[in-house]
Amino acid sequence: xxxxxxxxxxxxxxxxxxxxxxxxPADVVPGDPATLVIIGNAGPGMWRAFxxxxxxxxxxxxxxxxxxxxxxxxxxxxxxxxxxxxxxxMPFQKWAMRADGVFESPIGPLVHPEYGLWHxxxxxxxxxxxxxxxxxxxxxxxxxxxxxxxxxxSCPADAFSPAGYDVPACVEGLGPDCLERGCLARRACPVxxxxxxxxxxxxxxxxxxxxxxx
Numbered sequence: 001x002x003x004x005x006x007x008x009x010x011x012x013x014x015x016x017x018x019x020x021x022x023x024x025p026a027d028v029v030p031g032d033p034a035t036l037v038i039i040g041n042a043g044p045g046m047w048r049a050f051x052x053x054x055x056x057x058x059x060x061x062x063x064x065x066x067x068x069x070x071x072x073x074x075x076x077x078x079x080x081x082x083x084x085x086x087x088x089x090m091p092f093q094k095w096a097m098r099a100d101g102v103f104e105s106p107i108g109p110l111v112h113p114e115y116g117l118w119h120x121x122x123x124x125x126x127x128x129x130x131x132x133x134x135x136x137x138x139x140x141x142x143x144x145x146x147x148x149x150x151x152x153x154s155c156p157a158d159a160f161s162p163a164g165y166d167v168p169a170c171v172e173g174l175g176p177d178c179l180e181r182g183c184l185a186r187r188a189c190p191v192x193x194x195x196x197x198x199x200x201x202x203x204x205x206x207x208x209x210x211x212x213x214x
Contacts, residue, residue: 001076001131006037009072014045015122019099020133023026028091028100031079035133038092038099039069042119043194044110047201059084059208069123078125092121101139107160107185109153112141116192117151142191153187171213179206 007017020037023029027167029036054060062084073080083092096102096110098208105111108205112119152160157164178184182202 001078001127001134003037003131004009006072006076006125008076010039012049013068014043014047014049015041015068016045017120018096019101019136020120020131021098022133023146024132027095028067029095029126030081030090031126031128033079034130035127036081036095036099037125037127037131038096038121039072039125040096040119040121042115042192042202044198044201046122047198051200054155061208065122068175069125073125076125081124081126083121083123092124095124095204096121099135103139103141103143105143105151105189106149108165109186111141111143111189112193114192115195116142116189117186117191118197120194123166128134135177146190150188150190151185153191155183160185167213174206179203179210182206 003020005014010016016039018040020035020036020213021027023033025032026027027036032141050061050064054064057063062082065084066080066082067084070080081090083090093110097104100112100114102110105117155170155173156175156178157166157169159170159209180203181187182197182201182205187196
């Protein structure tokens with residue numbers, strides 16, 4: 001199953017292939033598959049597709065994601081895995097760093113040289129056989145050449161410091177701008193500005209973030 005065939009199945013749903021790798025035992029992939037392909041999103045495509053098909057329920061985006069990726073997995077002969085299944089949760093961030101040219105940012109989320117902080121990982125396809133994967137792209141973290149690092153100084157709650165991310169301070173200090181347009185620290189990143197979430201999507205994610213940490 002070539003990657004472009006998988007990409008064709010994902011395209012109507014605004015999802016994209018985010019790379020893949022051949023797991024070893026240290027990756028702790030359930031079922032010990034021969035190949036793991038990471039599925040994610042960047043830009044407005046996924047949100048548009050979700051808005052057209054969203055249902056009710058406590059976690060509509062996760063439910064939509066599960067339905068879409070499970071359907072694609074059945075068509076391509078793979079097993080679907082999801083970052084929201086747990087606890088315990090699967091190490092998608094670690095897998096993403098194996099599969100894609102991404103790096104840990106100063107505020108925690110993985111940063112992509114093109115998408116900045118405006119991308120996500122929605123699931124993975126586990127294959128019991130090896131499929132051809134392109135060689136990893138040479139990439140350097142854009143944070144290495146970002147002298148000002150505005151992401152560290154833009155949070156109104158000062159939730160980011162060398163000690164890490166203070167989630168309670170973040171939740172307590174959320175203002176209207178954070179809730180309506182998304183995290184100010186993420187929005188301060190100069191990389192991938194064209195991929196910034198539109199207000200409706202940002203407000204949706206912030207609503208569920210607050211609900212899960214309230």
